[in-house]
Amino acid sequence: MKFCPACRNMLYAIDESTNDEGVKFAVLSCRKCNYTEALSRNNPVVYEHILREDKSDRLALNPYLKFDPTLPRFTEIVCPTKDCPSKHGKKPDVVGVKVDAKDMVWMYQCANCDTTWKQNARAV
Numbered sequence: 001m002k003f004c005p006a007c008r009n010m011l012y013a014i015d016e017s018t019n020d021e022g023v024k025f026a027v028l029s030c031r032k033c034n035y036t037e038a039l040s041r042n043n044p045v046v047y048e049h050i051l052r053e054d055k056s057d058r059l060a061l062n063p064y065l066k067f068d069p070t071l072p073r074f075t076e077i078v079c080p081t082k083d084c085p086s087k088h089g090k091k092p093d094v095v096g097v098k099v100d101a102k103d104m105v106w107m108y109q110c111a112n113c114d115t116t117w118k119q120n121a122r123a124v
Contacts, residue, residue: 002037004030011037044111065095072096079110086112 002011011028017038018024021029026039065071077094079086086092093111097102097120 002028004033004035006030006035007033009033011035013039030100063114065097065109066093066114068095073111074108077108079113079115081110081113081115082115084110084115087109 004011007030008028009032011030013026013028016024017027017036025034028039029036033057046073072095074094074096075092077096078092079094081087090112095108095111097107099107105118107116107118
């Protein structure tokens with residue numbers, strides 16, 4: 001995001017201009033004063049909006065993960081819920097989904113009580 005050096009308002013990419021050779025190029029212009037600035041080849045980005053989404057929230061809303069036979073199952077991971085049937089004699093059954101492969105973040109769902117939790121496997 002760029003700002004006008006004269007009046008400090010945001011510059012908008014709303015204009016198109018032509019140079020002496022007839023080549024068209026985009027122009028950033030101020031809506032308050034008459035300042036204009038051509039977009040350079042060094043920084044051609046007009047607008048960039050980056051969203052960071054936590055995929056585990058979306059997966060946690062899916063109650064059918066425990067029925068998916070393609071997901072890995074873990075019997076050695078203990079459910080954190082105190083009243084889970086796996087802590088009272090039932091076999092532990094936890095489904096794991098890798099949410100972020102780069103940082104090795106896993107989201108788990110207990111197949112017995114539907115509790116979901118996230119665990120970071122990388123030591124920080």
